[in-house]
């Protein structure tokens with residue numbers, strides 16, 4: 001109550017006719033509805049056919065089922081820690097702090113592609129390695145790499161279409177070959193990429209696999225020159241026998257062998273491949289010519305692996321767009337889409353109950 | 368007749384109001400498009416975060432400004448309930464605009480990783496813990512939708528006064544300084560359904 005400030009006089013006030021009031025009311029209702037509708041449209045709610053990050057994540061759940069607390073893709077995994085010893089050679093192409101000579105801690109995660117947290121290990125399933133480099137001044141470099149030489153899809157839409165086409169038919173327990181063939185008929189780039197993949201048979205284990213970033217990024221050096229670069233991790237460990245006998249004896253032989261191998265430090269060389277102006281940077285299905293110059297920029301050492309647990313790699317989103325200054329995305333549509341879908345997967349698994357991971361490193365070590 | 372100063376909001380209040388209105392509307396729509404786009408998610412997020420922090424800085428100034436420049440008294444075209452409702456929605460808007468960017472900041476702190484906002488490196492304001500991220504991520508959506516609905520209600524209420532009741536409510540917040548018109552003296556003769564002066568309540572429709 002404040003008697004000293006009587007209500008203000010409305011400044012202009014003409015009699016309101018019924019007709020004008022109705023017109024006015026419809027205008028108010030119309031603008032309110034347009035605001036809500038416009039927001040809903042922007043949010044994708046009115047265009048159910050549009051592929052949004054959330055719908056992409058839904059497709060993973062449609063194909064693999066929903067497994068609370070686990071990643072929507074690369075669900076089966078093992079956490080790892082170690083360090084990167086940078087030899088300084090990368091400074092030639094990028095000012096990124098990770099290429100200054102020195103040692104930086106890394107957190108990693110070995111994984112198998114697919115959204116099933118308990119799928120059996122097989123040699124042909126794509127293997128992944130996510131790495132996070134902790135750099136000075138709170139910078140980070142995160143990268144999620146795989147063991148195939150090229151990616152199978154050139155666009156996010158193609159990836160999701162192929163994913164859905166290869167969904168296991170619940171009746172036969174197998175993917176529907178007709179759907180897969182129909183997809184491949186329309187996608188020669190995938191057929192070409194699969195051919196290259198077949199020419200590079202997988203190594204015997206996680207510990208002796210080459211992991212590749214596949215997507216090209218721009219590396220900018222002190223002179224302001226930007227070079228397109230793809231990177232890979234090349235193992236120091238030699239390849240083992242082609243068909244390991246363990247494949248028959250244990251569902252988790254790849255992870256178990258990795259746990260055993262990690263009793264000694266495991267090492268990979270980080271190799272940058274420098275692209276030429278004519279090399280495609282927007283299409284990860286296309287290889288670059290073999291004779292492209294490479295730079296060995298240092299060694300990643302993994303000296304410990306751990307069961308997925310709170311606070312370790314389980315809780316990292318290996319978002320490929322978390323980059324240090326000196327590395328930038330180029331015109332490839334995959335990294336932006338990956339960033340958006342990984343964020344959805346991360347947000348979902350963060351609010352779900354976590355269940356124990358299949359791979360128990362301690363149990364393997366005890367056995 | 369009251370002086371123009373008490374009928375209109377103070378100039379700093381009006382400037383802050385329209386600057387923030389523009390930023391918040393842009394922020395909400397950027398966020399909506401960002402959440403629906405595979406291609407523009409990173410770019411829009413890189414705008415969303417600094418803009419959210421700018422909104423946080425502005426709302427702090429704006430709350431300070433509330434104490435420097437009290438809002439003008441409520442208009443007589445508003446009944447006591449409408450005033451309470453308007454007042455409540457204003458408090459809700461202020462609260463949401465303060466809390467929402469803090470939730471965003473805390474949520475990214477809990478997720479771990481660099482908090483680089485444009486050229487600035489923010490300190491974390493919450494412990495790095497994935498469950499906390501999951502919870503704050505839900506709050507960020509709930510607060511965002513509540514903010515959007517409150518804003519829409521506020522917009523419709525102001526429009527209702529302006530185009531249906533035609534009581535010039537909008538001119539109290541107009542960015543230009545209002546000139547007194549002859550319409551003002553018409554007020555008493557107008558067809559007002561609730562002509563008794565109401566003495567309670569102060570600012571509305573901020």
Ligand code: HEM
Pocket residue numbers: 056060070071072073074077109110111127128129130144145146151155156159212213214215284316317318334337338341342345346349
């Ligand atoms: C549009 C294309 C792609 C989509 C939509 C996609 C989707 C996903 C999703 C949803 C996850 C789980 C993320 C999480 O919860 O943290 C994931 C993990 C992963 N992805 Fe992709 N992916 C794509 C392309 C690629 C490419 C090109 C590579 C390799 C260069 C790759 C390698 C990996 C790896 C290694 C992981 C596991 C990382 C970890 O351990 O957290 N993905 N992917």
Ligand code: HEM
Pocket residue numbers: 343344347391394395398399402412415416417418419420422423464467468469471472475484504507508511512514
């Ligand atoms: C007034 C300020 C803000 C408003 C109105 C706002 C609004 C929104 C909205 C509407 C969404 C989408 C929610 C959904 O559809 O689920 C969103 C997402 C997001 N906001 Fe904000 N926000 C604000 C401030 C901030 C700040 C200051 C930060 C961080 C510093 C932030 C970080 C984020 C992030 C990271 C996401 C997306 C997360 C994901 O992909 O899951 N926001 N925000």
